[in-house]
Amino acid sequence: MPTRMCAVCRKRFEKSELNRVVMSESGEIFYDRTGKAQARGLYICRECVREAEKKRVFEREYKRRVEPSVYERFVSEVESG
Numbered sequence: 001m002p003t004r005m006c007a008v009c010r011k012r013f014e015k016s017e018l019n020r021v022v023m024s025e026s027g028e029i030f031y032d033r034t035g036k037a038q039a040r041g042l043y044i045c046r047e048c049v050r051e052a053e054k055k056r057v058f059e060r061e062y063k064r065r066v067e068p069s070v071y072e073r074f075v076s077e078v079e080s081g
């Protein structure tokens with residue numbers, strides 16, 4: 001099974017255990033529920049979903065300012081399944 005690193009805790013997990021986040025060409029950052037969007041992605045494990053904002057992982061990865069609402073939407077989308 002392919003593994004990927006969680007962008008928050010830096011531990012490795014199987015892809016199926018991770019939540020993928022991507023940034024579209026227009027600069028929108030969103031939860032990639034299918035894991036297949038053709039865009040630059042990062043992965044966050046279940047335990048770190050709520051830590052992403054504190055660690056500013058989207059800013060680090062995408063080198064830009066990210067509104068708190070982007071993190072809030074990510075958390076709520078992941079938690080709603």
Ligand SMILES: [Zn+2]
Nearest residue numbers: 006009045048
């Ligand atoms: Zn993690």
